[in-house]
Structure formats: C-alpha cells, structure tokens
Amino acid sequence: MQDTPITPELKAFLISIGSVSVDPSLIPRARGSTAGPGAGTSSVFFRSGEKRVRLSVSKNSPLSIEAAEEDRTVTLLHEGRELARGKLEPAPAHCPEQAFITLCERCIFDCKYCPVPKLQGHIKNEEEVLNIVDDVLRAGTLKAISLTSGVEDSIEGEVERVLKLLPILKKYDVPIGVSVYPTEGCSRKFYDAGVVEVKYNVETMDREIFQKVCGDLSLEYILDRLKEAVEIFGKNRVFSNFIIGLGESDTSVREGVETLAKIGVIPVLRPVNPHPLRSGDCFTERPSPERLLKLAKMEAEILRKYGLDTSLAMTMCLKCTGCDLVPFVDF
Template identity: 80%
Template sequence: MQNKLMTAELKAFLISIGSVSIDPSLVPFALGSTAGPGAGTSSVFFRSGKRRVRLSINKDSPLSIENVGEDGTFSLFMEGEELVRGTLEPALAHCPEQAFITLCERCIFDCKYCPVPKLQGHVKSNKEVLDIVDDVFRTGNLKAISLTSGVENSVQGEVDRVLKLLPALKKYNVPIGVSVYPTEGCSKQFYEAGVSEVKYNVETMDPGIFKQVCGDLSLAYILKKLEEAVGIFGKNRVFSNFIIGLGESDSAVRDGVETLAKLGVIPILRPINPHPLRAGACFAERPSRERLLKLAKMEKAILVKYGLNSGLAKTMCLRCTGCDLVPFVDL
C-alpha cells in the first residue's frame, strides 16, 4: 500500500466510528478518560501527518490497529482493509503534549448523556495534580497544561480548586487552559492568575434539548459568562464544547455556531459518545462521516466571517484535535 496520510474525509470516518480494537501488547499506549461523556473508557491516539485521532478501545470495533514495522509504524484497518499508516502517540495525561487533568471526577449535576455522575470517581489532591504535571514535564513534551473538573460539592468550589493550583503551575512556563462551570468573576480571576484560555461548555445550543439533558444548568448564564470571558481573554482564546448527536438539527447547529462566533467564542463540535451507563436516558446517536464534514465546513465558514481561527488554540481540546474535526487544522 502507498503510504498515504490521513485526509479530513478519513478522519471524519474514523470519528464517526469512534472506536478501535488493538492487540493487548500495545496496551501501554492506551489511556483512560475521566472527563465528560467519554469517562470510564480507554483510548489510543493515532497520528498521520498533521492529523490526529483519538479512538476508544473496543474489541468488537470494525476498526483495528496493527504494528506493521519495526520503525514504529502502525496501520489502521477496516475489516481487514488497510486504510492509513501512522504512529501511536503516548499520552501520559489524557492527550499528547499536554498535562490535561480532570481535578474532580464527580459531579452533582445530572446531564443525561454524561456518565460522570454515575461513576463518582476520584478527586485529586493538589499533590497528585502537580505530580502528574511533573511526570509530563520530565518527558520533555509538555507544551500546555489544561485543567478541567466535574463538580464535587459546588461550582465555586471547583473554581477555587483551580485558583489554588495556578501559582504552582506558572513555573512550567507553558500556556494554561481551564474548563469549568463558570461563576461570577471567575474569568477575571483566572486571567489575573496567568490562565491563557478558558472553555465553558454550552453542551448544546438547542434550548429544548438543553432543558431536557442539562436541566440543572442554565444556557443563558453560560452564554453570558462566555461573552464576559471574550472581553477579558480576547478572540481565539475562549471555547465551548457543543455536542453533536443529541437530536439537534443541522440548522440549529448553524444558528448555535453563529451565535457563539458572534460573541467571539470558538465552538468545538464534539460527537456524542453514547455510554452504557446512560443508555435510554436521552437521544444519543454518533453522527455520520457526512454530517461531521458538513458541519465542520459550515463552522469554518462562520469562523472566517467573524475573524476567528481555531488553529491558534494553545491548550485543551483544540490544541489536541483528537476527538473532533477542527477547522483550520483538519480542513
């Protein structure tokens, strides 16, 4: 096979499947997720050229990864047909080249697509967080620090948790990104403490779906805090996860992306990852390759209209690119 690099179309196809089977001997490359809809799953990062894709490990997946060369080359196969060659990237802390850390793996909110409230995982101490950052730093590959969190007791408690950590993280001299549920004044506090970028997630921009799946939260409040954050951090430094596959229409996605972009916020169109612990709790369907490509191209055109560029991100999901089709990077 000619050694072709991953195209945007192929990445969209891989994301639409979302999983891969892999030989147990390659398990050292795998890592677990503790945040959001993908919590409780293990995954690998496959890179080909400038594109990277993150796939959860599933022995029944139609995709498979095999080692095809002693030089560290791996191939992705679809039911025995080789699709592309590339490399597997190690990720000590959630994704390559970052210490991307979930501080609290619990949540008092009950978003219907998210397994975190059911899993009720670990809450890391400050020492554990700093040890993880140190581990990544010692590899020589630390290019960013990203902090996210569920909500153990209160949203203010999670903001305070981040603020207490920031002074010890500045010594690494890399960009710092923070993704939490926002509180009054938190953007200014984060900025003054040295944070480079923030991500406050709308989850969905369809008000009816938001009320159904995230009824304990307020979409209007999140939008207000996103707008405030842009006034503090500036364009291209404020992001928001926008889940695709909760039953929203393409026109609702377009309107939602335009609303966010008009505020100066870059949406991250995140394919839903249906979780067994949430089976039947709400509509959740992995979007098709065709839909992913269509929406990503639509988003890029809107970002251009408002002078935004997701390729400039320094931290978090847009720096990683593994889970999404990212305008200005993938297409």
C-alpha cells in the same frame, strides 16, 4: 513506508465510529511513561503526518490497529482493509503533549448523556496534580497544562479549586487552559492568575434539548459567562463544547455556531459518546461521517466570517484535535 495522510473524509469516518481494537502488544506504546488519567487502554491516539485522531479501545470495533513491518509504525484497518499508516502517540495525561487533568471526577449536576454523575470518581489533591505534570515533563512532551473539573459540591468550590493550583503551576512556564462550569467574575480571576484560555461548555445550543438533558443548568447563564470571558481573554481564546448527536437539527447547529462566533467564542463540535450508564436517559446518536464533514465546513465558513481561527489555540481540545474534526487544522 511513509505515513498516510489523514484526509478530512477519513478522519470524519474514524470519528463517526469512535473506537478501535488494538493489538495488545502495542498498548505500552500508547501509554507513555505514566499512570496519569489518560494512561491505560481506554483510548489511543493514532497520528499520521500532522493529523491525529483519538479512538476508544473496543474489541468489537470494525476498526483495528496492528503493528506494521516498519519499526514503530502501525497500520489502521477497517474490516481488514488498510486505511492509513502512522504511529501511536503516547498520552501520559489524557492527550499528547499536554498535562490535561480532571481535578474532580464527580458532579452534582445530572446531564443525561454524561456518565460522571453515575461514576462519582476520584478528586485529585495538589500532590497528585503536580505528580502528573512532572511525569509529562519528564517524558519531554509538556507543551501545555489544561485543567477541567466536575462539580463536587458547588461551582464556586471548583473555581476555587483551580485558583488554588494556578500559582504553583506557573512554574512550569507553559500555557495554562481551564475548563469548568463558570461563576460570575471567574474569568477575571483566571486571567489575573495566568490562565491563557478558557472553555465554558454550552453542551447544546438547542434550547429545548438543553432543558431536557441539562435541566439543572442555565444556557443563558453560560452564554453570559462566555461573553464576559471574551471581554477579558479576547477572541480566539474562549471555547465551548457543542455536542452533536442529541437530536438537534443542522439548522439549529448553524444558528448556535453563529450565535457563539458572533460573540467571539469558538465552538468545539463534539460528537456525542453514548455511554451504557446513561442508556435510555436521552436520545444519543453518533453523527455520520457526512454530517460531521458538513457541519465542520459550515463552522469553518462562520468562523472565517467572524475572524476566528482554531489553529491559534494553545491548550485543551482545540490544541489536541484528537476527538473532533477541526476547521483550519484538519482541513
């Protein structure tokens, strides 16, 4: 049986749930060929036709993925009713077709929705990073390298961590994207070192909410660095995660998207992912399918107004599209 097209409405519904139970026999398909940061059973990528969606694995999800009769195909169901047929995409390093690597899994900042400060995880050295990229290369799926990082000691230290890696990563001859907390002047350094795209996250454009959930950071400072980045990288090469589900109004989202688009930045509207380690630390609510569709269509209208196009992305989240409803790609 042929793949079933993932419509914008279906993807919005799947993202609003955000999880899926998976037949254990199918997990090796989703793992790919490595034990990189995206391997294992924490999430899977379901692809049908040219569209994909990423879902975390949960035994209690109303969504399920089961093997279909046809070789290598799977069926996606909601409470036993078939929604779509497609395949599980290998994600050797966080997402398909990229080596998407978190360099530092720790953070000194305490954004109230984020589990990273509580987890205080691993910090990868150069050898580990190269091993991950080599594994994706051997799997035959390396089309981009994307680097992100928490903050171990200082934002300056994380920028330097990335800059030290860039010369050796250029040998792979694929686009490189970087997403870190920025320093003044770092965009010029990244660009000169061969980076093609950057993502500096505003998290939310509602200033009152920002102060409550990211009080250690400065929204104005991030906006200044985004403006600086657009001057260097140009339009369609600078992105920013914009979390949906922290209590913001649709009006504030529209105003925030317009503010970013006006300076040449493409917002990535990212549904909040409530984490048990941050339970009660701040308001979080997974957005409904209807709200996701409404906001994505609103974003498309604004991006069109300012001549921005998500489909031109070469790295990171907008190239993957698994977690978000992406204008001009998903609809």
